Amino acid sequence: MATMTEAQLRSGVIFGDIETSEYVYMPASELGVDHPICVYEYGDKREDMDLNEAIRTIRLRSLRPASHPRLGKSSC
Numbered sequence: 001m002a003t004m005t006e007a008q009l010r011s012g013v014i015f016g017d018i019e020t021s022e023y024v025y026m027p028a029s030e031l032g033v034d035h036p037i038c039v040y041e042y043g044d045k046r047e048d049m050d051l052n053e054a055i056r057t058i059r060l061r062s063l064r065p066a067s068h069p070r071l072g073k074s075s076c
Contacts, residue, residue: 003055005055005058005059006051006055008065009024009025009026009038009051009054009055009058010026010031010032010036011031011076012025012026012028012031012074012075012076013025013065013073013074013075014065014066014067014068014071014072014073014074014075015058015063015064015065015066016063016064016065016066016067016068017061017062017063017064017066018066018067020042020061021041021042021043022040022041022042022061022063023039023040023041023042023063023066023068024038024039024040024041024054024057024058024063025038025039025068025071025075026038026039026051026054026075027039027075028075028076031075031076035050035051036050036051037049037050038050038051038053038054040054040057
């Protein structure tokens with residue numbers, strides 16, 4: 001069963017913390033894919049991660065739905 005966080009990621013919601021400039025999201029090109037790659041941005045760095053790692057990062061860093069400086073509120 002999918003978690004709420006997973007469902008939100010799969011629908012394009014961007015999780016982040018504006019204070020620390022951290023963002024986790026699923027790029028629009030990955031929406032609907034069986035094994036999607038998500039993006040973790042922090043500072044001026046960017047890393048790819050699988051969906052489970054993205055969910056763990058969101059929980060560990062206490063990220064919430066946020067507006068990305070370039071993408072807005074959705075990656076779609």
